[in-house]
Amino acid sequence: MIKQYLLSPGPTTVPERVMLRMAAPMIHHRTPQFSAIFAETREMLKQIHQTTQDTLMLACSGTGAMEASIINLCSTGDTIIYVNGGKFGERWGKIAAKHGVNTIELKVDWGQAVALDDVKAALDANPQARGVFVQASETSTTTEHPIREIAALTRNRENCVTVVDAITALGVINIPMDDWGLDVVISGSQKAFMLPPGLATIALSQKAWRLAESATCSTFYFDLKTERKNQQAGKDTTAWTPAASLVIGLNEVLKMMLEEGLDNLFVRHTLLAKAARAGLAALGMTLVSSAPATSATGAFIPEGVDGGAFVKYLRDTMGVTFAGGQDALKGRILRIAHLGYYDVFDIVIAISAIEIALNRFGHPVQMGQGVAAAQQVLAERFVKV
């Protein structure tokens, strides 16, 4: 018997009340019953996206919504600027290339946030650019980029938008789309929405919808204008078959998130991230990122410990699933998730497991040292008596 703990940055743990809601018998998606759920979900989704614009639900993974953002805003031969600071940033370039969209790549060392001066210089050098495409939180390096400041740079450029992949950021940190003038914000179900994968959300500003009018990249499934017509109030349906059980799950999840309240949601995630960093630091581990994310924390596995074997041991022997590193970081780091249905004792488990595993790998650390540092932070979550 090994009890399993899922501490990876997507998929994350699905809350019990959401699992039970999704386990109810299927209802047909072309019915007033489903439309009522759909409409309620859409209105709650606006609150999480912090926008008065339409928030669309797409039956696809986050990558599908990333592609939708490019092909609905661009035509073949257009140019976009994109931030490549990790696996997900890199993906903007790969998608654009498939559609003949030219790219200006802002390559950033893994673990660093993009420098605003570089974004500004790229915009100045490429006045024809349709937009800046960037991750709010680059999951592969557990790093946050300064999306608010980037949006300020594009705001007054007439045909240039800021497109934010907020897949591991929405519902984790404050991303007020309308206030900050973000033009496109994308998220996915298996992150802070605490759902199984298969559903993406996307919201566009008026400026982005205007660009969409003249975009001619080919798409049938991802035509956001068609989706918008179907998903609007009164119609309350989707252009193609929706991921119905996930929409129903999202309905429940959004209720949980709004019951907790956005501010409390951000405070909780911020505290968990701070505790994870404190725990890892107390174990002498170095963070991957100089602008560490609130959704997940990456740390280098100590020299002399086989990183691949270490993450495998934690998963297969101890039952604690973290994410390892990708590409250049493969075998060198582990990533602890703390987005979505995570709380105090998930961080305690994470640090405790790493402490025990380091000792079992012949890398002695003092038992309790990391947990103690994490607990000092985590105690703030509970009122003093």
Added chain:
Amino acid sequence: MIKQYLLSPGPTTVPERVMLRMAAPMIHHRTPQFSAIFAETREMLKQIHQTTQDTLMLACSGTGAMEASIINLCSTGDTIIYVNGGKFGERWGKIAAKHGVNTIELKVDWGQAVALDDVKAALDANPQARGVFVQASETSTTTEHPIREIAALTRNRENCVTVVDAITALGVINIPMDDWGLDVVISGSQKAFMLPPGLATIALSQKAWRLAESATCSTFYFDLKTERKNQQAGKDTTAWTPAASLVIGLNEVLKMMLEEGLDNLFVRHTLLAKAARAGLAALGMTLVSSAPATSATGAFIPEGVDGGAFVKYLRDTMGVTFAGGQDALKGRILRIAHLGYYDVFDIVIAISAIEIALNRFGHPVQMGQGVAAAQQVLAERFVKV
């Protein structure tokens, strides 16, 4: 949002695979389909009871099976000896009184095991006694009684048996019924069987069945001779309607327990208990028991901390449900469960929660100190690399 952790000694956490099995559509209990499951379950149950005798399943709580043991072995006017070292020991006396069965009470200070000399003296002074009734593990005080040694005292007395309430002991510690000459062994579903409450199991030795022939206490529902006829191989049913979903759950649970193996099961529980004791000791907390149980650990809440408020705070503010104390121990102790679906990180959570809560209650303990002591023990569960 508060994540919930159930660390009480029954009900305990139900494993996912068991919940899923029990969530399947109901089947009728008077069918070959159910009988096949029932027969398979009964045979596996014999392995956990470590007996070749019939193991009966009763649709009742453990208390029902305790009553069944008295009324199937005794007649009004008979005398029994019982060990009263806590809430559950006391219950033997209350049941006997309802049926006009005379009792010799061996009262034991709460937190202590019964002294064998006292059992022997009672047997010698009451040669007519039909049996000694005792808990293997007295949950209210988290104490184990020496059942093996008690059975040795009754073995050669012709009409006297040893009846063991093993409700929080079977599947936790080694209780080889046949080897040790235990005459009746009782368990319940919501303990090491990791199920919801509502199902009890009971096995009788040949000697006990012989006593049952002459017992005349009145009962209809709890007539074990009738149950035995129905539950035997070939009939594979129950006298009255069975708790069918719990029997199906038990079928799955027994597969899990046998896959893990009895020896591994005992080693795991022993390690968790040892770690809990180490963690509490490192926090300066005193154990309730001088013969501490393997199923649950009770400790006194430090002076100056309101025990009732403390356990309530852990449950309602921190989401961690322990048991408090009963009767004389009410408001003075907490009890951590580690029987059934519990593993390493449940103990880490338990000790971490107590550490944090003590600090929040103005009783400073050094963060990480208890967790570190528990981890030192728990690390043994994982192989060295």
